Amino acid sequence: MPIALKPGSLKDPEIAALFRTEDPESYFADLREIGHGSFVGFGYSWPRMCSHQKDVIWWEAKWNDIVKEVKFLKNLRHENIVEFKACFLKDHTCWLVMEYCVGSASDILEVHKKPLREQEISAICQQVLHGLRYLHSLGRIHRDVKAGNILLTDSGVVKLADFGSASLVCPAQSFVGTPYWMAPEVILAMDEGRYNDRADVWSLGITCIELAEKKPPFFNMNAMSALYHIAQNDSPSLPVGSWSSDFHDFVDQCLIKDPALRFSTETCLLHPFISSARPASILFDLIQRTKLLVRDLDHFQYRKLRKLMYLDEQQSGSSAEVSSLDSEDIDSVDDDLCAESASSRSDSYTSTQSLCGAMRSSITSVSSLKKAQRSLVPIVPLADDSTTSPLSRTPPPSGSVDTDTDTDVTPPRPSLTPTAKTASMEMNHEQQQQQQHQHQQQQQQQQQPSIVGPRRRKEEILAWRRSRFATIRPTVTIAREQTEYAAENNMHEQMSGYKRMRREHQKELKQLEEKFNSEMDNLKMKLDREYENLLLQFHKEMDKLHVTHRQELDKRLKTNEELERKLRKAIVQQQEVEMKALQMQLKKEYKVNKERLKQELKMENSSKSFVEGNLKTSKQNHLHVQAEAENRLLADHKFYLDFEIRKLKRRRLLHYHQLEQDLIREELGVRGRQLQSAHTLLRRHHELTRDLEMRQLNSLQNLRCQHLQKQHASELQNQQAYMKRVQDELRKKHAMQVKQQPKELKQKELQIRRQFRQAVKTQTRQYKLLQLQLTQDLPKDEQREVVARLKDEQKRKLALLAEQYEGSIGEMMEKQTVQLETWQEEEARQTKDKLNEELELLMAFQSKQRMQMDQHHEREKGRLNEKVSLRLAVLENKMDDEVTQFERERQDRLNQLQTRQNQELDVFDQASIHLGFSLIALSASSSSTSTASGSSSSATAVANKPGVINSASIQDAIHQQPTTDNSFQAVTAHHHHQHLSSSSSSKQRYELLEEDYRKNYTL
Template identity: 45%
Template structure:
């Protein structure tokens, strides 16, 4: 693989004239990847963009990428997280525009050497990102197009954030880019790293040479050390912003230092081999993405310094095969490993926090599924109950219909028997009347015959033949009169029979109609009773469903509040643990400073002593020159006096100088102690203020989350109340509509029955009228006539 390195390490030089062009190349490549793979959620940052030696850009570290859109996982690097990712556990899902936010944060990282809020605790940064405004570029040296691009990427609302295709049309991306800016930048970085490694090599060689010969360091070595320190300072400045994240994979933060193995002599290689073994044993779990420095050409002319052991070379080649090359310096790699090890605890804390959030989400999902299954079972039970009631009602109506058929048949038979009985009763009565009438006629005939015979017997003047003819004529008249009376009686009886039978049949029809009306009323009343029972069941089911919904909502909200309290308690514990760790680290630093202070004071005292010695040497030289001059200009007889005076003057000046030396030592110690105390107190005060601000930020965030959760619960309660009231209103409306429909059916069926019965009566009366019978309804017969 070609020597790759993060884009952030290439932009490390602050004096590079056009670092913004490397930002543009990165942005252009990233946006092109987004357009090509629109469904991949990657959580980009500068550390995940690699540059090859020819200037090619590579997108790396897909460990937390997701092909699902929308996603709802809570993963990623905190400082590059979009607000919707942080709130994913509370507000649901998010889409691929989180990468647009990460792109904007990466632009700020490349421009300002670190992402926003990087000096803040990672947990506190989460709270800050979730509730505060979007970050912006702090410096005014950037162009308006770049500032507009960053602000466009960092829109707080995800829906307002642009897509990658829209960003590719932005003015900042469409501007012309120099073709060789990345190649020149990579070459400058490689040269700087090579020079830095050479300085480190010379420094190690001097240390080993000094230990071997136990000799003092010359001025040239001191100059080299000064140059080496300057190189280290430049390296520290250049890699200021390349700080490992708290949530990236472990392997992407670690690397091994093997440049010394390639450039040192046997003793140096042995020393470095021991150090490398110790380092690898402490970071053996990070070997999946280790980095080594690029093999630089300068090692060829120092082949005599390489280890001569073949086993050492084989082990070295084996380790190189497990890694891929980079152009980071050895000191930078070592410092990053040290920082990475220091942040293990914070990373574990963040991992535990993420696991807790995922566990909380699983608990909520499990409870929601359980409540949903319970609600489905409840609704299925109610549906079965309603179906059972409908089936029972249908069966009851079928039984009632069969009962009505049987009752109708029985009633029809009864009415037919009554009609037949009524007809027979009339016929018997008329037969009796006819018999009596004939008997009376016979009696009247006999009386009339005897009366005529008496009259004829008294009349002796009338001839017998005439009497016989007269008697025969009277008999014929009587018989004819009786025959007419009999015929009239039979006609009256026939008319009476037909009229009364017709009237009785009309009454039978009315009875039948009344029976039909009674059956219809019974059927309609039965339907009404069943419908009322169904409505009562629906109301009872709605009330039970409402009670279950309120109970489930209360259970879900209680669990959510319990989890939020547990989450807030964990966040507070993590923050307190972080505060205690920061205070311990600061205390440890102060203790080390206090332990180091005697050495520093000793060094400063030696420096003052050296200055005093130099001053003494100067005064001694001046004293010798003055003595020589005085002895030359003074007579020989006065030499003793002059020498004594000069000696006294020298002693006095040396005493003054000694007093100044003691005073300087005391002042230096006092000032250094005071300066150290003041510096440590200032650091403590600054740390307390920072931790207090982070704690206040956490409290504000938790209060906001609690208020939002309570507001969400209130909205859920209101939504449920609205849903329940709307469902109850629909149920009541349905009940009213069904009752109205039932009443309409009742009215229509009764009206239809009455109309049909009225038509039957009218048709019967019209037929009776054609038969010569009218006003049949006015006839009143005794009950014993036909009952």
């Protein structure tokens, strides 16, 4: 027998057909990284494809996730779903080649730093809904719809991406998705049941709020806390602002908590917000604007870095490297224009690393520009080995959570700043930088000469080469993703652990349910075998009883035949003796009569002839009388024989009927006991099944309670770790602020002193001008006095000014210190209140979960009790029906037997009447004989049994045949009279014979 392959094994032809074994680097060149996710890197290569490269960690879960995603993508073909190209498997790295897109909707928000317009959101949602409708028509769920997974092409076509969290079946029951975008039924999937494709509509509604507000609801709190908010609070809504009522209504319909009342994709497409008219090129224009802004931002960062490096090299006295900064790329343009060679890709993967490394090493040597350096995002070099630094692309904020084998967790990165004040200040600072940069660009464009030199042309050519893979992702964003990927991601670890715990819980519950099903199946098989064995035993017992009854009936028939034969033989023998005795007696009487006649004739002295004549006449009379007597005796014997045989047959028929009744009652009694035994067994089976179900339910509920306790402990631990991390970061931030405060105060003090020196210089110039005006018309004697007075006045005012500035410095330092302490205390208090509120919310949610679980358990117990009660009631009804049916069958069989026996007895009696026998005599004889035989049946019971003639039946028989009975009685009386007159001893013998017969042959 062949060994079964492990699920997802490459030895499986179906799995092996999903992957290509060629070297992907021979197909793709000029590989560059454009993004990074939690365990996936994204890059692009020269063919217009996106090489989506994943690390293949040879775990069953991770590998099965990759196989599932490849299977999912390979069967999808839709305009609004990213196109699957191929999948390569090289060493331990999986290269997933897909259609290239310029960026995602979250990238547009990141670049513009402001929400999208309503028509742009409507256009994006319309195409997303078309893609979701296609997925839902195939019975699949995306489960991770968000702005980061909504990609756009150069032409403005929206495409759904990232199917690592998708479900191949609908409905599903796994904890999958990104926390802030997850639907309530997905969060509670393992507790309350399954969910369907309406979960994607909820995520789309959250995405609309994200596109309108730049971030989803609850994004300023911990991801775990967001889950509790979503699960137990009211649905979020679009903030009141400049948005239309159709937009508000669309978001509200998408965010209805009850999935049954929530819009479907078909209904969403018919909503006025989606179906309203809009310019066809609105998304194309948005992409072009974003690309221009990204190019300007990258150019601004590049120029800013060049300026810093130039200042650094000017201070160090060497400008050779600065002059070669641009020449490396620009000088290679000539080679690029001549031919495409390996050395022409100066902006490729490795050259970009070397350039970034040179710039970073130059920047870190400038100690006087640390503040400027902090404003720049550091550029992390890419690893050369693709297996150690896989390429992927997951725009921030990204992540997905999974409790089954769907995908790895990629949690979002919420802001760890306790208040929104710092974030808004940073945003304002970035906007000011952008405005300043745009203003500088306008000034530079106005100052540029109209004649473009060769260097400018080379720069344009180089820019055109770089735009072969135009993207709306700024370099700063890519570098930040690399940095965040390299740094420790505590949230990722928390969500991964939480996902693993939920997956283990689900696995344990599934295993326990399978064990319970196996136990229940085994119990059912055991009970069924026991019941079948009992029925088989009953069947064998009934077969044996039927054989026994048949043997008894056959034995009774043989006994009846033997008794009839013996009775006939005895009566015939007795009648032969009586006939011989009659003949001997008649012969004796003839002799006596003859002698008497001879004597009488002799006394009368009759003649011999007269005597002979009389003797001859007497002999003839004697022969005639003898013949008549023999005939009478023969007739009497025949009647007596027939009567006794008939009487015996009737009596044996009644006994046979009684035996049939006893046997059928015995059979029915056995069947009743069998039915009772079967019902007792069924009740015991019901009790065993009920006990097993109760025991299984208690075990399942105990396991759920254990899982809930572990889950709550893990959630509290994660929340406490999050609170500790936030507080530690806040303390570090405050310590850094305290550490930086003297330097900042010193800078402000120097600034005030510079203002003081400037004010002193200004007053000195003013006094000089005043002195010149006042002394130009006065004599020299008065001039000295005026000059001295002005100098005194100047000294006094300068001293007063110096005192004011010193006071301003002291006041400024005191104010800044107090403000910093107050702000830090306020920030610490707000952070503590916020964290405590989240902790209280978590504890309230856990308490609600426990209460809901208890209620759910009570409902389960109630449903099980109802199920058991209903099953017992059905069983009892079925058993009652069987008992009723058995009683009906019992009565029917008894009635049928009685009817048949009555018919047989009626036929027998009719034949007896036809033969001339008295029915009363036969019935009386049979009844008296049956009573005398010691039968166990009572008079009442016998009267009710079939085959027993009661007084009513006798009267009916008498009324039916009155003439025949009377004539039969007359004939019988005549025969008995003649027989008694002829011989009294014969009567006595007859009576003795009948009495002896009754003694010997009565049953």
